[in-house]
Amino acid sequence: MTSVGMMATPAATATDQTEEQSTFQKFCSLIAVLDDPTSDDDAKKNAAQEISDGFEAISSHQQYPEFLDYAVPQILKVLRNGTPHFIAELPEQQLRKLLLEVIHRLPTNEQLKPFVMDVLSLMFQLLEVENEENVLVCLRVIIELHKQYRPQMQPEIQQFLQFVKSIYKELPTNVTKIFEIPAQQHMAVVMEMSSGLGSPALTVSGLSTTGATTPTGDGSNQTMIPKAKSSLKVLAELPIIVVLMYQLYKQNVHNIVSEFIPLIMNTIVLQPSQQARASVNFNREVYVDFIAAQNKTLSFLAYIIRIYQQDVVMQFAPQMVQGMLGLLSYCPQEVAHLRKELLIAARHILSTDLRTRFVPHIDQLFDEDVLIGNGWTARETLRPLAYSTLADLVHHVRQHLTLAHLSMAVHLFSKNVHDKSLPASIQMVSCKLLLNLVDCIRTKSEQENGNGRQILIRMLEVFMQKFHTIAKHHIPELIRKCRQGDDVSAATGSGDAGTGNGIGLGTAKPSASTIGVTTSAPPQTPGGTVAAAPPTSPFQLLESKPEEAKTKFQVAGTQLSSFSVYDCRAFVKTLVYGVKTITWGVTQCKSPADTSLGLNKQLQPKEMRTFVKLVRHALQALDIYMIQSNAQGQLHVRPGNCSTVRIKEEKEVLEHFAGVFTMMNTVTFKEIFATTIDYIVERIYQNYALQIVANSFLANTTTSATFATILVEYLLERLHEMGHSDTERSNLYLKLFKLVFGSVSLFAAENEQMLKPHLHKIINQSMELATTAKEPYNYFLLLRALFRSIGGGSHDLLYQEFLPLLPNLLQGLNLLQSGLHKQFMKDLFVELCLTVPVRLSSLLPYLPMLMDPLVSALNGSQTLVNQGLRTLELCVDNLQPDFLYEHIQPVRADLMQALWKTLRNPSD
Numbered sequence: 001m002t003s004v005g006m007m008a009t010p011a012a013t014a015t016d017q018t019e020e021q022s023t024f025q026k027f028c029s030l031i032a033v034l035d036d037p038t039s040d041d042d043a044k045k046n047a048a049q050e051i052s053d054g055f056e057a058i059s060s061h062q063q064y065p066e067f068l069d070y071a072v073p074q075i076l077k078v079l080r081n082g083t084p085h086f087i088a089e090l091p092e093q094q095l096r097k098l099l100l101e102v103i104h105r106l107p108t109n110e111q112l113k114p115f116v117m118d119v120l121s122l123m124f125q126l127l128e129v130e131n132e133e134n135v136l137v138c139l140r141v142i143i144e145l146h147k148q149y150r151p152q153m154q155p156e157i158q159q160f161l162q163f164v165k166s167i168y169k170e171l172p173t174n175v176t177k178i179f180e181i182p183a184q185q186h187m188a189v190v191m192e193m194s195s196g197l198g199s200p201a202l203t204v205s206g207l208s209t210t211g212a213t214t215p216t217g218d219g220s221n222q223t224m225i226p227k228a229k230s231s232l233k234v235l236a237e238l239p240i241i242v243v244l245m246y247q248l249y250k251q252n253v254h255n256i257v258s259e260f261i262p263l264i265m266n267t268i269v270l271q272p273s274q275q276a277r278a279s280v281n282f283n284r285e286v287y288v289d290f291i292a293a294q295n296k297t298l299s300f301l302a303y304i305i306r307i308y309q310q311d312v313v314m315q316f317a318p319q320m321v322q323g324m325l326g327l328l329s330y331c332p333q334e335v336a337h338l339r340k341e342l343l344i345a346a347r348h349i350l351s352t353d354l355r356t357r358f359v360p361h362i363d364q365l366f367d368e369d370v371l372i373g374n375g376w377t378a379r380e381t382l383r384p385l386a387y388s389t390l391a392d393l394v395h396h397v398r399q400h401l402t403l404a405h406l407s408m409a410v411h412l413f414s415k416n417v418h419d420k421s422l423p424a425s426i427q428m429v430s431c432k433l434l435l436n437l438v439d440c441i442r443t444k445s446e447q448e449n450g451n452g453r454q455i456l457i458r459m460l461e462v463f464m465q466k467f468h469t470i471a472k473h474h475i476p477e478l479i480r481k482c483r484q485g486d487d488v489s490a491a492t493g494s495g496d497a498g499t500g501n502g503i504g505l506g507t508a509k510p511s512a513s514t515i516g517v518t519t520s521a522p523p524q525t526p527g528g529t530v531a532a533a534p535p536t537s538p539f540q541l542l543e544s545k546p547e548e549a550k551t552k553f554q555v556a557g558t559q560l561s562s563f564s565v566y567d568c569r570a571f572v573k574t575l576v577y578g579v580k581t582i583t584w585g586v587t588q589c590k591s592p593a594d595t596s597l598g599l600n601k602q603l604q605p606k607e608m609r610t611f612v613k614l615v616r617h618a619l620q621a622l623d624i625y626m627i628q629s630n631a632q633g634q635l636h637v638r639p640g641n642c643s644t645v646r647i648k649e650e651k652e653v654l655e656h657f658a659g660v661f662t663m664m665n666t667v668t669f670k671e672i673f674a675t676t677i678d679y680i681v682e683r684i685y686q687n688y689a690l691q692i693v694a695n696s697f698l699a700n701t702t703t704s705a706t707f708a709t710i711l712v713e714y715l716l717e718r719l720h721e722m723g724h725s726d727t728e729r730s731n732l733y734l735k736l737f738k739l740v741f742g743s744v745s746l747f748a749a750e751n752e753q754m755l756k757p758h759l760h761k762i763i764n765q766s767m768e769l770a771t772t773a774k775e776p777y778n779y780f781l782l783l784r785a786l787f788r789s790i791g792g793g794s795h796d797l798l799y800q801e802f803l804p805l806l807p808n809l810l811q812g813l814n815l816l817q818s819g820l821h822k823q824f825m826k827d828l829f830v831e832l833c834l835t836v837p838v839r840l841s842s843l844l845p846y847l848p849m850l851m852d853p854l855v856s857a858l859n860g861s862q863t864l865v866n867q868g869l870r871t872l873e874l875c876v877d878n879l880q881p882d883f884l885y886e887h888i889q890p891v892r893a894d895l896m897q898a899l900w901k902t903l904r905n906p907s908d
Contacts, residue, residue, distance in 0.1 A: 024063045027051060031071045034078050034099075041091035044078075048098040055105055065111050072106075072115045075099050076122050084130045088223040093131070100137040108148040116149050124156040127228060128163055135228035139237045146244055153249045161245065161256045164238050167229055168263035172270060174230050178286060179272035232289040239300035246304075258308050260300075265316040267297045268323030271330060288332050295341045298327065302348035317357040324349065325364055333375035340382055347389040355393055359400045365390055366408045384426045387416055391433045398437055403444040406437055407455050414462040418469065424567040428574060431466070434459055435578045438585040445589055453589040457607055460582045463575050464614045470571060471620035474563045478627055482635045565635065568624045569649070575621070576653050579614060580660045587663060603668045611661075611668075615676045618657060619683040619690060625650040626687055640686045641728055651692060658696030662703050670706050673697075677714045685732050694736070698743040705750040708740045712758050715740070719765050722782070723773025730778045737782055741789035744798075752797045755790075759801050762786060767812055780828045787835045799838050806838060810849040817853055827864055830856045834871045840878055847875075851891045858898035865902055 033047040085093040416430035445452025697707040744751040770776035817829035833853035857868030
């Protein structure tokens with residue numbers, strides 16, 4: 001079997017070689033048919049078709065280089081010597097198209113390199129004489145070969161650029177012939193071409209549905225193909241080649257390309273007349289091709305605008321503005337990909353200094369029917385791109401806008417903040433843009449004597465409602481997922497939507513030149529899937545094909561954007577920083593009816609109601625920080641009574657939220673928090689981290705006394721609840737009392753006056769309620785906190801107020817500490833006796849009442865021993881020996897024994 005196998009191998013090899021040789025000879029014979037003058041056109045077309053169908057076989061053949069040497073010159077010869085035709089059904093036309101497609105399919109490797117210059121030379125020649133279909137293939141060949149081989153500069157390239165210029169120059173005339181001439185005259189032009197007289201038709205681009213047809217003798221129709229020079233489809237492909245030539249031969253073509261700018265400006269402003277549009281013969285499909293060509297031309301302008309901006313472009317700025325706005329207005333609603341290309345080109349143009357030229361017309365851009373159109377697909381897929389582009393523009397020109405324009409911007413982007421079908425990133429961009437308009441609104445309101453304050457309050461209501469939405473819908477859903485153990489990542493946001501560089505204020509996520517923090521993440525669609533990012537340069541946009549740009553049909557409107565934990569945190573942070581900015585603007589902005597000279601920080605009743613709602617909704621939305629991640633990145637909900645804030649950002653946001661109100665007028669502040677104190681305390685009970693807000697108020701010199709008064713009055717009304725079995729609520733009230741007492745040390749002058757009227761009630765009611773309460777311990781802890789806070793000898797006003805209470809208090813505490821109680825309770829009674837907040841001179845009449853507590857302290861815990869020693873030292877240092885000895889005498893033995901016990905060595 002081995003010998004048979006070895007004998008069969010050479011035979012198989014020989015067979016393969018014979019088959020390969022046969023394939024090579026077959027294709028060579030087909031090429032020969034193309035150049036055979038005796039072969040008719042149908043035979044040549046069939047030969048070309050067979051070459052095209054089997055091209056993969058010959059291109060992978062080992063004799064492919066030999067085939068290339070033979071075939072390429074023959075194909076170029078046939079194309080060079082042949083005559084262009086403009087009827088699609090003619091065999092000659094089909095032959096030429098097949099041969100051009102074969103050239104386009106040739107692998108761009110080293111084997112093709114010797115033929116590149118010949119191929120390019122012929123392609124450039126055919127541009128001027130061929131029909132639309134063939135020239136579109138020629139253009140693809142030119143692009144591919146220049147990209148791959150980067151040939152040296154040739155005279156044909158300058159000729160090509162001049163040819164392109166001539167097309168742009170003739171376009172106004174051609175547009176008139178395409179859209180304005182009556183249908184009868186139009187067909188006369190077509191018939192003239194079909195009979196071989198005159199120039200080819202100047203209209204329709206494409207076959208079948210858009211091709212013009214003429215009858216033939218046998219009753220069939222012939223499809224007319226326009227000459228390339230008059231083709232809108234060809235016009236759409238020319239800008240990308242001009243850009244490519246500029247990139248390859250910048251030094252040689254710089255001046256020539258600059259001459260395109262006036263022609264481009266004239267091109268983008270062209271539009272059919274209203275009369276032509278209203279005509280029943282208006283060809284909508286040809287018009288789509290026309291808009292596509294204008295879009296590519298605008299993208300070409302977006303590419304060269306930075307290169308020639310200072311030299312030429314500024315001279316034609318009015319035409320550019322008119323053209324771009326016209327394209328937005330007239331872009332067919334049913335072709336969403338064209339509007340997408342238009343918006344991307346507009347985005348690049350609006351990122352230059354030319355954006356200021358759009359200010360007088362910006363009201364048109366605020367019209368969503370102009371910016372986005374009313375097509376369903378466009379509205380569902382292009383709004384993120386459109387709004388981020390507009391936000392970028394408004395941000396950069398905001399200083400030039402009138403108050404009316406600023407009001408329009410606030411109206412539009414306020415809607416976006418609440419549009420659930422938009423990605424979170426676009427909602428965020430809208431928020432950030434609104435904030436950056438605050439100072440402009442204030443300034444313009446003063447300059448124009450307008451009602452900027454009303455606009456700012458409207459903006460505040462938008463932010464307040466967004467807090468409400470997050471608190472009511474997003475946070476409960478996120479908490480539910482955490483508690484169910486769903487896979488929710490703390491680090492995952494919903495991405496950006498193709499927006500750009502930062503206007504400040506924290507964590508936004510748009511793209512390269514808008515509002516927020518820069519990011520390279522691609523945008524997300526409303527459904528949560530990652531959308532294709534728009535081309536990053538006009539050059540990429542010019543290269544995009546309509547079929548690539550078309551958006552897949554999807555019901556995006558039913559897929560509302562879901563916020564991740566990251567999104568919610570970023571949004572809440574932005575909203576908190578934002579309401580502080582808006583509040584500053586409101587307090588700095590006078591309404592027209594305000595005739596006072598100074599600033600009016602006093603809010604009107606309607607404005608105050610908005611701030612009351614803000615407090616309620618914002619404190620609820622701040623619960624987003626209760627959702628935290630552990631070391632493994634898993635999310636969990638922090639217990640509400642957790643007293644530590646583990647996230648630095650949470651503390652900063654809470655302090656900023658408090659800062660919203662510390663800049664207010666005192667009367668306004670009091671009105672807001674007297675109304676909401678019940679809700680605030682309840683929210684702190686649910687989420688103890690919110691006590692940072694209360695603490696910030698108490699630590700601020702302008703709000704401390706006011707808020708402490710409101711809070712202590714609220715707590716005193718509920719003092720009886722501290723004795724109930726609800727230990728969590730009792731502990732909360734105790735902590736809040738401690739905050740109030742602590743503020744007395746911070747701002748003694750103001751807060752002593754605040755606490756003075758309530759001192760008797762706190763002490764007397766605590767002692768009374770302790771005798772009947774189920775849990776009396778909290779009342780004595782409250783007294784201890786009070787005594788510790790105001791002790792130390794620096795609050796004489798409170799000491800004077802406390803003095804009348806001293807006899808009954810000491811008597812009651814002595815009775816308690818000598819009774820039967822748990823040890824921790826007795827220790828607390830002893831400490832209270834020794835720390836009553838009065839001066840020693842006021843204690844002299846009641847010194848006997850301190851002796852038993854003093855002995856108990858010296859026999860107690862180390863803390864009590866220290867307190868007892870300090871009290872005894874105070875007495876020894878400041879009292880006469882005889883006076884002190886007289887009062888110590890009844891407890892002398894116990895006192896000495898306690899001192900000896902304290903001083904002795906424990907090891908003895």
